[in-house]
Amino acid sequence: xxxxxxxxxxxxxxPAAGAAPGESAAxxxxxxxxxxDDALVGAGCDCSERVSLHVTxxxxxxxxxxxxxxxxxxxxxxxxxxxxxxxxxLEGLDAPLEAGAGIEVTLEFEHGGERxxxxxxVPLDELAERVDR
Numbered sequence: 001x002x003x004x005x006x007x008x009x010x011x012x013x014x015p016a017a018g019a020a021p022g023e024s025a026a027x028x029x030x031x032x033x034x035x036x037d038d039a040l041v042g043a044g045c046d047c048s049e050r051v052s053l054h055v056t057x058x059x060x061x062x063x064x065x066x067x068x069x070x071x072x073x074x075x076x077x078x079x080x081x082x083x084x085x086x087x088x089x090l091e092g093l094d095a096p097l098e099a100g101a102g103i104e105v106t107l108e109f110e111h112g113g114e115r116x117x118x119x120x121x122v123p124l125d126e127l128a129e130r131v132d133r
Contacts, residue, residue: 009035010073010112015119017090018127019099027051027088027105027119028127031079035112040071040079042108049092051105056085070110083127099123 015029025048031040043051055068063084071086073079081087088105090097097103101121108114 009033010038010109010115012107012115012117015105015117016127017097017103017105017119017121018124019121020090020093020097020124022096023091023093024048025090025093025097026083026127027090028082029088029117029119030081031073033073033075033077033079035075037075038073038112039110040073040107041069041110043088044106044108045090045103047094047097047103048090052089052091054087054089073109097121 011032011034013030013032015027017027018025020026027043040053043053045051052067053069053071054065055071056063057066058064067089071079071081079086099121103119103121104116105119106114106116
């Protein structure tokens with residue numbers, strides 16, 4: 001799924017959220033940047049209390065998820081937000097996310113403004129397959 005015509009050359013590709021029985025869920029997507037340098041600096045979703053940006057860092061030989069205030073999107077590059085790496089975290093879900101549903105997530109770029117994308121909710125095992133891509 002490709003969502004083009006984003007501000008400043010940003011395209012959002014292949015978004016997906018994991019079906020989640022609890023109060024939080026991960027959102028993965030790919031951002032292609034054919035414009036100048038930019039950064040993802042926030043996100044929101046009506047289905048949750050908040051959406052945070054996370055990166056994975058290595059600390060003491062362990063990979064840990066760390067909240068961040070920005071994910072750089074370099075000019076001419078593709079930035080993957082996927083399992084085991086950077087991602088969006090929906091926190092305080094209003095209701096569990098069920099496979100087959102869809103949600104709208106608004107991405108906020110430092111220079112490119114906001115972009116709302118349709119994100120399908122998929123089974124967790126389908127998200128795990130993204131690690132092998």
